[in-house]
Amino acid sequence: MKNLWIAVALLCQAAMVHAGEWHVDEKVKENQVKFTSEVAGFSFEGVTSKVDGYIYWEGTELFEKKNQLLFQVDLNSLDTGIGKRDRDMRNVLGADKWPKAILKGKIVEHEPIDSVANAYRVRVEGKISLHGVEREIEVPGSIIVEEGRSIISAEFGLKLADFDIEAPSLAAFIKVSQDIRIAVSFYMKHVQ
């Protein structure tokens, strides 16, 4: 009887221990989250390398089952190239109260990209939290899997009004666009 219990436990362990987990490699300087706003010939962008998070799934295959992901960006670290504008942006985003933009979700689709080895086109569904407001979002992206690490890239749009953010002034009497483009590119290390 004792042996049966041990066998059951080992079997369960064997079945459950197979999981994949990647963490954002915060030491990589090339990590980048960038937003771009354009209006009437003016444009500006803000950049940060302070992105953190993980992708996790169970099973032996890539994103096999119960996959989940979470990424967060430090809004206080966004750099637009002008100190005053950084400050105005932090105020607009309410970064003192909500210092992170957080994306939580799962990979609902992934398929190999024919032209690139170990590269996948993915689609993420989840919720993004910004300025204290949470919204459903769908993000297309790509993942290149290398030995011990992966490279994540994605590009998508946000509307400031959806997050109760008032479009700030870019120059005298010119307000920035409601539509902001976000582009991310960062490295994840394989921890499992």
Added chain:
Amino acid sequence: MKTGALWAAVLLVPTLVLAQPSWQPDAEETEVALELFHAVMTPNFPTTETLGKGDFHYEISHRFHPSIDEGYDANFGLDGPANMRTAVSYGLTDRAMLSLGRSSLLDNLDFNFKYRLLELAHDSFPSAVALRGGIAWNTDIPAIVDRGKLDADNFQYYAQLVYNTLLLDGKLGVGIVPSYLYNSTIFSVDKQYTFTLGNYYQYYLNDKWGFWLEYNPAISGYQGIIAPGEAGRSHDSLAFGLSIETGGHFFYLFATNNTRLNPAQYLVGAPADAGPDNWRLAFGITRHL
């Protein structure tokens, strides 16, 4: 039986725990410098704010000579003439900045350096302290004064300690600026000094509009004339007006009894007292680049 169940538990519990992401959020947060005033300067004084490293800042200011009291015929003073200052600043680091400005009064060339010394983050009484030091070179010397442009007497020196705090839930900015000026008037035989205790109050109605008041009383030292053709003495400076903030621009529209612009001239005082006939219209426009 019991031993077997125990074995199973011992082996299963860790695996159940492992079946979760092991990721933990980074506890380290980006430190943001204490931000009190919205700009690096008020119309006549420095604040404790500094430019970001590599940032530029441009200022153009006018102080109109005719008084508001002259009415419509002089367009309330806007017909001019006016004293004018133009200046450009540069952020050396996130805490230090340089400025180079020129006033049309005596062609006063002003070069100053500001450094943010310290800051105290406090919920109801946040504070910051900065130090500004400058040198002014007066390059328009009347012909009757037998002196070369580079003569040491044409140079003035000043130092200002700047204290700022922000009260009323971020609505009211307060500044206190003890200032010392050496060689207050370049035409005096003996070197003069002026010590003032400048103070200013900026109320932010919202992100765009605000109103403010500045007062610069002389505590000790020289308060005479500073340029040929002036008569009488100088007086404590008073100014009040509106501020409009939009993007990187600041517009200051105000009334003042002091038409002097560069620090080495402003600190001596106003050419007229703050009586009802002596108020002048003025403006300052800045752009943070």
